[in-house]
Amino acid sequence: MRPIRSYVLRQGRTTPAQKRALEELSPKYAVPFKDAFVSAEAMFGRSAPLVLEIGSGMGETTAAIAQACPEADFIAVEVHGPGVGSLLNRIEKAGLSNLRVVRHDALEVLERMIPDASLAAIHLFFPDPWPKKRHHKRRLVQPEFAALAARKLAPGGALHAATDWPEYAQHMEEVLSREALLEKATRGFTSRLETKFEARGKRLGHEIRDLYWRRRTRP
Numbered sequence: 474m475r476p477i478r479s480y481v482l483r484q485g486r487t488t489p490a491q492k493r494a495l496e497e498l499s500p501k502y503a504v505p506f507k508d509a510f511v512s513a514e515a516m517f518g519r520s521a522p523l524v525l526e527i528g529s530g531m532g533e534t535t536a537a538i539a540q541a542c543p544e545a546d547f548i549a550v551e552v553h554g555p556g557v558g559s560l561l562n563r564i565e566k567a568g569l570s571n572l573r574v575v576r577h578d579a580l581e582v583l584e585r586m587i588p589d590a591s592l593a594a595i596h597l598f599f600p601d602p603w604p605k606k607r608h609h610k611r612r613l614v615q616p617e618f619a620a621l622a623a624r625k626l627a628p629g630g631a632l633h634a635a636t637d638w639p640e641y642a643q644h645m646e647e648v649l650s651r652e653a654l655l656e657k658a659t660r661g662f663t664s665r666l667e668t669k670f671e672a673r674g675k676r677l678g679h680e681i682r683d684l685y686w687r688r689r690t691r692p
Contacts, residue, residue: 504575511588536560551574595632596661600614626654628689630662631687
């Protein structure tokens with residue numbers, strides 16, 4: 474059976490600058506998907522806290538957070554070509570040595586490329602809420618995701634999610650609260666900068682919810 478995806482590959486227009494970045498900057502800043510655990514130390518040339526962002530969009534917030542936190546390393550996972558190209562351009566322009574991109578399905582990246590107990594944080598900012606009831610099965614945050622994310626976090630590592638859909642926030646709370654390896658927290662690994670989805674949600678009068686969880690330090 475084909476897996477249920479939490480995203481749809483829309484045919485958005487790729488600008489000439491994004492196309493150039495995909496062709497010329499991918500060898501420098503993109504990490505190809507492979508069915509093997511990656512070494513963050515080999516990737517970044519140092520030992521540092523590692524943060525994985527799921528769904529980096531056009532990359533403006535991702536790049537800004539990486540620039541504001543030079544003491545940590547970041548892997549952004551995104552499937553849409555224009556967004557990947559945009560982020561590659563941002564990395565090049567800002568000279569960010571602590572940010573890399575993987576263009577692939579986030580669940581497969583977590584499962585196959587990220588070693589267990591290796592992440593200081595997972596960022597999940599404004600994932601598709603799939604508001605129609607018949608589409609709820611497409612939501613990324615499901616019990617299987619909660620178990621996988623918890624396993625990949627180091628003890629004390631943070632899971633920071635944000636949404637402007639109250640019903641999806643409630644759904645995430647219910648799912649994550651049932652994962653035995655996770656417990657509620659009051660803050661994430663770093664401050665979250667405003668995304669374009671957040672700005673749009675505010676214009677529409679939506680309430681922004683930040684949800685913080687961490688992997689338990691004791692069984």
